[in-house]
Amino acid sequence: MDSGGLVLNFATPSGDSAHARLSKPKGGRWKDRVKAVKSVKRRLNSSGTSTTSSPSPRTEFSTPSSTAPTWTPKEHARPRLNNDFNDDWNGDSAGSKDAKVMHGKSQVQSSIFSPDTEIVPKVKTIQRPVGKPSNAPLNTSTFTGIGLDEDLAKHMESKLNVTMPTTIQQKAIPVLLGPTRRVGDNIPKTDTDVIIQAETGSGKTLTYLLPIINRLIESEAAPELDLDSKRSVGTLAIIMTPTRELAKQILQVLETLIRMPASSATGKKRSHWIVPGIVIGGDKKKSEKARLRKGVNILVGTPGRLLDHLQNTQSFNVQSLRWLVLDEADRLLELGFEESMTAILKILDARVKIAASVTSANDTTKLWPQKRQTVLCSATLSDEVQRLAGSSLVDPVYISAKKDAAITKGIPMKEVTGPEEKQAQQFSTPEQLKQLYVITQAKLRLVTLTAMLKSAFANAAKTAKAPKIVVFLSSCDSVDFHHGLFANAGKEMRKEDTQDRYFGQGFEQDDDDDEKEQEIPDFVSASNRIDTKAVKDEMYKAKRDMERAEAKKARAQLSLKGAMLPDVPLFRLHGNLAQALRTDTYFEFCKTSSGVLFATDVAARGLDLPDVTHIVQYDPPSDLKDYVHRVGRTARLGRDGEAVLFLLPSEVKYLELLTAQGLPNQEVSVTSILMKLAPPKSTEYQQPATDIQNSFERYNLHSPENMAVARGAFWAFVKSYATHPSTEKHVFHIKNLHLGHIAKSFALREAPSDIPQPKKKGKTGGKKIGGGGGGEEVDETRANRKSQKEHEKEERMRPKIVLKRKNDVSEFAVGDYNSLVGPMLKRKKAKK
Ligand SMILES: Nc1ncnc2c1ncn2[C@@H]1O[C@H](COP(=O)(O)OP(=O)(O)OP(=O)(O)O)[C@@H](O)[C@H]1O
Numbered sequence: 001m002d003s004g005g006l007v008l009n010f011a012t013p014s015g016d017s018a019h020a021r022l023s024k025p026k027g028g029r030w031k032d033r034v035k036a037v038k039s040v041k042r043r044l045n046s047s048g049t050s051t052t053s054s055p056s057p058r059t060e061f062s063t064p065s066s067t068a069p070t071w072t073p074k075e076h077a078r079p080r081l082n083n084d085f086n087d088d089w090n091g092d093s094a095g096s097k098d099a100k101v102m103h104g105k106s107q108v109q110s111s112i113f114s115p116d117t118e119i120v121p122k123v124k125t126i127q128r129p130v131g132k133p134s135n136a137p138l139n140t141s142t143f144t145g146i147g148l149d150e151d152l153a154k155h156m157e158s159k160l161n162v163t164m165p166t167t168i169q170q171k172a173i174p175v176l177l178g179p180t181r182r183v184g185d186n187i188p189k190t191d192t193d194v195i196i197q198a199e200t201g202s203g204k205t206l207t208y209l210l211p212i213i214n215r216l217i218e219s220e221a222a223p224e225l226d227l228d229s230k231r232s233v234g235t236l237a238i239i240m241t242p243t244r245e246l247a248k249q250i251l252q253v254l255e256t257l258i259r260m261p262a263s264s265a266t267g268k269k270r271s272h273w274i275v276p277g278i279v280i281g282g283d284k285k286k287s288e289k290a291r292l293r294k295g296v297n298i299l300v301g302t303p304g305r306l307l308d309h310l311q312n313t314q315s316f317n318v319q320s321l322r323w324l325v326l327d328e329a330d331r332l333l334e335l336g337f338e339e340s341m342t343a344i345l346k347i348l349d350a351r352v353k354i355a356a357s358v359t360s361a362n363d364t365t366k367l368w369p370q371k372r373q374t375v376l377c378s379a380t381l382s383d384e385v386q387r388l389a390g391s392s393l394v395d396p397v398y399i400s401a402k403k404d405a406a407i408t409k410g411i412p413m414k415e416v417t418g419p420e421e422k423q424a425q426q427f428s429t430p431e432q433l434k435q436l437y438v439i440t441q442a443k444l445r446l447v448t449l450t451a452m453l454k455s456a457f458a459n460a461a462k463t464a465k466a467p468k469i470v471v472f473l474s475s476c477d478s479v480d481f482h483h484g485l486f487a488n489a490g491k492e493m494r495k496e497d498t499q500d501r502y503f504g505q506g507f508e509q510d511d512d513d514d515e516k517e518q519e520i521p522d523f524v525s526a527s528n529r530i531d532t533k534a535v536k537d538e539m540y541k542a543k544r545d546m547e548r549a550e551a552k553k554a555r556a557q558l559s560l561k562g563a564m565l566p567d568v569p570l571f572r573l574h575g576n577l578a579q580a581l582r583t584d585t586y587f588e589f590c591k592t593s594s595g596v597l598f599a600t601d602v603a604a605r606g607l608d609l610p611d612v613t614h615i616v617q618y619d620p621p622s623d624l625k626d627y628v629h630r631v632g633r634t635a636r637l638g639r640d641g642e643a644v645l646f647l648l649p650s651e652v653k654y655l656e657l658l659t660a661q662g663l664p665n666q667e668v669s670v671t672s673i674l675m676k677l678a679p680p681k682s683t684e685y686q687q688p689a690t691d692i693q694n695s696f697e698r699y700n701l702h703s704p705e706n707m708a709v710a711r712g713a714f715w716a717f718v719k720s721y722a723t724h725p726s727t728e729k730h731v732f733h734i735k736n737l738h739l740g741h742i743a744k745s746f747a748l749r750e751a752p753s754d755i756p757q758p759k760k761k762g763k764t765g766g767k768k769i770g771g772g773g774g775g776e777e778v779d780e781t782r783a784n785r786k787s788q789k790e791h792e793k794e795e796r797m798r799p800k801i802v803l804k805r806k807n808d809v810s811e812f813a814v815g816d817y818n819s820l821v822g823p824m825l826k827r828k829k830a831k832k
Helices: 014-019 030-046 096-103 150-160 167-176 204-221 227-233 244-258 285-294 303-312 338-362 383-392 419-426 442-458 476-488 495-503 513-518 526-556 579-591 624-631 654-660 670-677 686-702 704-721 739-745 788-797 817-831
Strands: 194-197 237-240 276-279 298-301 323-327 373-378 397-400 433-439 468-472 570-573 595-599 614-617 641-647
Touching: 150 204, 150 244, 167 194, 167 204, 167 397, 194 204, 204 237, 204 244, 204 323, 204 373, 237 303, 237 338, 244 276, 244 298, 244 579, 276 285, 276 303, 285 303, 298 303, 303 338, 433 670, 442 468, 442 614, 442 641, 442 670, 442 686, 442 739, 476 570, 476 595, 476 686, 476 704, 570 579, 579 595, 614 624, 624 641, 624 654, 670 686, 686 704, 704 739
Parallel strands: 194 373, 194 397, 237 298, 237 323, 276 298, 323 373, 433 641, 468 595, 468 614, 570 595, 614 641
Antiparallel strands: none
């Protein structure tokens, strides 16, 4: 044997050494044989063991021997070392050495079906049968019947195919319409602030947009209004949202609504004077400024950028502001946005007050609210909303989409309603939504997800509706990893392709574009001004060309197709992608009839992604509210939908939290999902599942880039896990995790202690919190979603763990990982 005749000892514990013996090496050159014996002796001596008394030779050679070992290795808790790197990308041996050298760590190949079963406690859940659609349009009334302008109603019907209002529209639109149009009982006679709460996908956007547009077009008839100067009246309505995609979506609806044809009755143009606009992080501030200077009547924006313009854009005129809408209000009021929101409200309070005193004398627009009307909107109400509503709303009315709920005065507070009532009120999901959960061991997670996706698309031919699936993950790194994995595992790929995708322009942000432009050095002397301009122009042109080329390249990568799910377009969406790529991905996924979107919670709020059939919460949400919003991307407007939540055996108590909030759930067994991988007429699923896992693992081993993405995703998972709120710590605690199995779920063969921490990434920009910098701030870190108090408390409890968000990392600030899991790993090693 090549090992020089040494009997192999698979790192036996010292107690077993007596069973091993040293046999003389045979074959090969004598020099090598002597060297081998000497080296073994040296090691044995240094470990204080004599070769004669207890021969326990160890060797790095691990090639199978033709001489049978005299010692049989005891079945070990640790999986065996895998030296079989032959299964590289193409299934041949070519890359094996590279893989070993490239990744620098010992790779372990263990079975995903080893029998280390975990005991799963039984938890009682609410098992609600799928009900009748609760967010569908009603067939009992029409838009004109609830007071909407006839032209507007007709226009909506022809452009949006919207004819009958939903429950929340039927209740809230009359309250928000002007005094001349209000119809119905129990409606305040004057304009008042409003809190709107309705299920996901129940048409809240139209609920607040229609009355605003209706009141603007109604004022066209007032003879004293000079329509041509309307643009100069400045911003009349501001709609704030927590994410850029949602802002774009609202703008799109708004633009559609205001492109009204001339009135059929009078022949006059309608709504043509209304100028909509958007200000969001990631867009060019310079062009936003220019648009604001000319005048934007209805402005949609995200808080950071909006505050920036309020503070720095002199020509941004909000003196006549009549409406302020906070869409997804509870998210807007969470930590991370709170500071910006408070500053925005302060500025608006100051400026709009001045305007009222200046203009009220000749203000003939009695059809508009006489002072700023604030509208809060969300599917979930939280304590934050109640707190902020208290300070920013004046005498509000509360409108809920619940069937029998009347319009009430005041903010719904804990004391007002009983606990059960409040819980149901906080978290209600569409009745027709089917909600499932699967409990799976960490090492089986990846293959279970694969089996689930595969079976959904395999059955597509049999069902009328093609599957369109959103998979929610806890970090940007994890999104990149899973997207890359499903797109590329199992198929041949050139190294450059990987590099392009994940290490190219996709990570860059361009929030500070105008700053960058200003930074261009004025290196030509003042006496030569014309040349300076020419040089600058050249540089701008070169930059523009580069941007265009990059955008083109990025567009080509919007959706990828892989071997694992043949012909299924795969998308990814998270906050660290360049804005252009984010926007394009969002619109592409909207357009596609079938596909998979891997996303962080950036896609959880408000996005109206048409025809999504399934939601997979592969990582549980960091906040119960997000559960509601994530599953709400399906089962919209009365349509069917299905949502599946992945849980580890140690997380099963999460179901108690869901049950306490009135959220129904029904189990689906992991075996029944994995069984979908079995060949026809067979029940053997373990081999196909193992093959899939191996294929994923080979993909990681294929290149250092793939490996780095997987390792980064693993660490991001660990970090995000550590930031669950304290109320969920009994469910999600890092000490309950089997990190080896978690590594397996990222297709890593390394022991967790061997997985190197990711290096800090270069500047990604745009992750500024609050205003001032102009960056928009969908802050996806769990750390930032906590209340300050909670965060501080945890910081005190775990002083070593650094979980602060920084501008220059992708999802979580790279804190001291070792301090996080190091002691745990040491303990585990010591036990073994
Ligand atoms: N009355 C209606 N009839 C038919 N379609 C409607 C009606 N109202 C709204 N829609 C459509 O329903 C979809 C969902 O609307 P929207 O995004 O406003 O829901 P939402 O309640 O805000 O959901 P979320 O809570 O998830 O933000 C949109 O495509 C919208 O055009």
